[in-house]
Amino acid sequence: MALALVKKAIISNPSSFRKTVGIFCNAARNHWNYQYKPGPYPRTQAEREAAAKKYGLTIDEYQPYPEEMCYGDYPKMPDIGADSKDPSYPYDSPELKRNFNETFHAQAEIFGEDRYDISMRPRLPVLTQLTWFLCTITGSFLLYFYFENHKFGRPVTVKQYPQDGPHYLFSPK
Template structure:
């Protein structure tokens, strides 16, 4: 009795989902929203103030990227600040991303999140020194391998010694 009742309940649901497949597909797809597209590069002061208001940035802090064909348009240029650099004790609206609601993001936010590259990191040595350290370590290990391949070492062996030559000492009969 239960399987029949379950089948009667599933049949209308399947018709409903097939009838509204366009709605379901469009809600499942992750499409790009036209509202996410930045506006054209601001050329006048009025356009610059309107862009600052659109992105919820104070007009004195608003500066757009250069109009060099990258497609950033009027999106505000922020200083790159990694998630590791932000205060972990601040009551963020989205603590996993360390950002607040309606806060404009950096253009390369996907690259400088907390689990990605840290642009604020201070390294102990420069990139040139790190490269030279890598080359030095690799050369050392390849040198050890080269020496080990050209100058073989092995345990010295002598023939087995028996108490009397020609006599069987072990029989496994």
């Protein structure tokens, strides 16, 4: 049945069939990365304005990466991790905390909620954390080395087995 339908489609409308096959076979080829590549680094004011318009930013917001970083005219967005964004704001795409047509950060793939939050502020400063960690470890080792020389045990001699020679009770014969 399915085969008959395919055969009929080929015979009745060959060009449409060819297009369909072309779409399926060339999905990657027709949407390749070079089409998303940023343009060349903007040098004049006019180029800057054109680039800002292209990325949907105002000319004040727009600032390209330094030329030697090879990002072309891609704008430098503020470093804000998705975890640091307001969770109550009604985003167009709440699962990404992103609005429609909002410009991506150049490294947006690592700033997801499940990955790295570059703008995270630790509850305690890192120096405090390090101090606490080192103090705990040092204290543990000091205790360990102290008790290495002060072994505790129950006040008993070795367990008596018949094969270990005669043992005696504390009562007369």
